[in-house]
Amino acid sequence: MTAISGNDLLVRNVRPLGGGIVDILILDGRIADTTTTAPDGTEVLNGAGALALPGLINAHCHLDKTRWGLPWQPHTPGPTRDERIAADRELRRGLMASTKDRAAALAEHCAALGTSHIRTHVDVEPEFGLTGVEALLELREQIAERITIELVAFPQFGLITNPGTAALMEAAVGLGVEVLGGIDPSSIDNDRAGQIDAIFAMAERTGAGIDIHLHETGEEGAASLELICERTQALGMSGKVAVSHGFCLGTVEEARLSGLIDAIAAAGVAVVTYAPGDSPVPPLKRLAEAGVTVAVGTDGIRDAWTPYGNGDMLERAMMLAYRSGFRRDEDIELALDAVISGGARLMGIEDRGLAPGCVGDLVLVEAETVADAVIARPSRQAVIKDGIRLPAVSSR
Ligand SMILES: [Zn+2]
Structure with a gap:
């Protein structure tokens, strides 16, 4: 059985760059291959259809x-x-x-x-x-x-x-x-x-x-x-x-x-x-x-x-x-x-993106497309750094 790391997170129901709904599994701070299943006990974050962007x-x-x-x-x-x-x-x-x-x-x-x-x-x-x-x-x-x-x-x-x-x-x-x-x-x-x-x-x-x-x-x-x-x-x-x-x-x-x-x-x-x-x-x-x-x-x-x-x-x-x-x-x-x-x-930041192998830096926003996210600048639904969810944004 795989040990759970503090940098593991299963991000469910998100749309990478506005595409179809998927789950993104982050293991030890990196996005895992799509065939990998989350180890028992992995923390789950429900993206509820949010658009996912890299950090x-x-x-x-x-x-x-x-x-x-x-x-x-x-x-x-x-x-x-x-x-x-x-x-x-x-x-x-x-x-x-x-x-x-x-x-x-x-x-x-x-x-x-x-x-x-x-x-x-x-x-x-x-x-x-x-x-x-x-x-x-x-x-x-x-x-x-x-x-x-x-x-x-x-x-x-x-x-x-x-x-x-x-x-x-x-x-x-x-x-x-x-x-x-x-x-x-x-x-x-x-x-x-x-x-x-x-x-x-x-x-x-x-x-x-x-x-x-x-x-x-x-x-x-x-x-x-x-x-x-x-x-x-x-x-x-x-x-x-x-x-x-x-x-x-x-x-x-x-x-x-x-x-x-x-x-x-x-x-x-x-x-x-x-x-x-x-x-x-x-x-x-x-x-x-x-x-x-x-x-x-x-x-x-x-x-x-x-x-x-x-x-x-x-x-x-x-x-x-x-x-x-x-x-x-x-x-x-x-x-x-x-x-x-x-x-x-x-x-010189390598592995930037949402593909398997990339660092688990994600931003979730409620938007239809990337262009919509840029124009609307919605509040951040969740921010993940190296597989760890950050505290919510301060008011100013
Ligand atoms: Zn300057």
Whole structure:
């Protein structure tokens, strides 16, 4: 007789991606073959005809910056990137000590909404040192059964122009951070090649991945993106480098865009978008057709950068579809596929899906089809992580 594991669960009467009703058996955290019968005593969850989705992936967040769980604070920073950066630094001075608590509140909320994995950028710079990284490293150990957290050491306040930052980023990797961040090498550091070369050199030394914020638009951003692609190819880092935001992809002319998409595809650089409302969204369909990995995040949630955000990746898929002008089901499904499959490819998460052998991360919602689930964003009927049912979502 097979021993029952804490990660066993029989999920009855669900419709994978809106298909016909089946039972999904999870044994030891993985989806079992359809011919396997549940061992006696296996916990049963009745899905009552719910649509089943794989666990959702938030590929770009800033857990350390959030004010989640704190009283509402009106948004006061001015509209430019630099004004938001200045406000961020000022506000965070009073919030560093509570980083772990604030990040935990938001991460638990995201988990309850079906996010199984989250890549979060964490500020690293001399004034705050590694305070944020240490808080997030502690948190991810404590919360690992409910959500998997990947960390990016992020030079929010500049790398070349903020001496000491590079050494702290490398130290962060030594502590267990997986990815090196970057930001607008040309317009933040006024040294495109200097910042990009410093990040790639660190990656070469440490084996870490790279994920660079690129808000730069037009030719300024295009030139940075080209250099990132060039360095990725030169160092054989295909599949380990991402550009977040990539606003330039929505602001250059057609001929330039075509060339950039070819360069991104050839280099194996991923693009991460949060489907912003006030900046151009990279062309998801064209990037996907070119074989480029496109993943989706929320970016900051209720912080100095924005009062918006609720951590719901179904909602973010809807926003990506909406901003992309998608109406047909297959296009709306592409937006959710970027959240799930794109996020998995970006973060190297294997076995993502609902087939036998995949990890038992499931989200159950009352919806007819995948497109219906994206548009309606129903409350989560159940969320399962590694075969364990999570507590219900908090009210906010
Ligand atoms: Zn960001």
